[in-house]
Amino acid sequence: MKEVSELKRKVLDLLREDARYTPELLATMLGVTAEEVKKAIAELEEDHIIVKYATAINESKLDDEKVTSLIEVQITPERGRGFDAIAERVYLFPQVKSVYLMSGAYDLLVEVEGRNLKEVASFVSDKLSTLESVLSTKTHFILKKYKQDGVIFEDHEEDHRLMISP
Structure with a gap:
């Protein structure tokens, strides 16, 4: 390094x-x-330390009906390559936005984006769970984003009531 x-x-x-x-x-x-x-x-x-300049977008303000899910994946590491080989196979799918190696109850956390619930479910059942090294998956759908990358998405209404003191 x-x-x-x-x-x-x-x-x-x-x-x-x-x-x-x-x-x-x-x-x-x-x-x-x-x-x-x-x-x-x-x-x-x-040096590939800066790899991309990105914009934080509050998707809830758009008409797009995208669905984002976080998928916990348990895998069997490959001999000689460990978790890297399966992680590479997973992150090459176009639906996959992020892949993280995790400590704890599961090995990979995979962020997937689709047009609807059915598309994400199809990806998990037809592509992700069928990979040879995948032992199990657990899918969580994101219902609402409050904060991402340090950016708060909620519109705050200021309290304009007068303070009453005794």
Whole structure:
């Protein structure tokens, strides 16, 4: 693993907060030159530390009827490759958004997105559970997202009532 400088760590922290920050703004915030920030970002991208710039979207505000599920998967690791081989087979499915190796009662946590419940159920029964190394699956459907990646999706109504004190 490559050592990451303090400047690069600060740039990463700020880009996690908002990927739209320009190098000039980051430079001002960090007290360095824009050229130093541009160089740091280029190196982070080259080293595959920054792999994507993403937008957090509140899907509930759209007309899309997407269904997201989290699937607990118990697997038998493959000799010589452990969990990596089966994880790779799982994450290559286009429906799969994320795959995590977990500690505890199950081995992989798989995030799957589909157009409806039937599509996700079909993926689990026809593709995921039929993989040779998969011992069991447990599917949880996400009903509502309150917060993701540090972003709160709920609209907060302020309480405009007057405070009454005795």
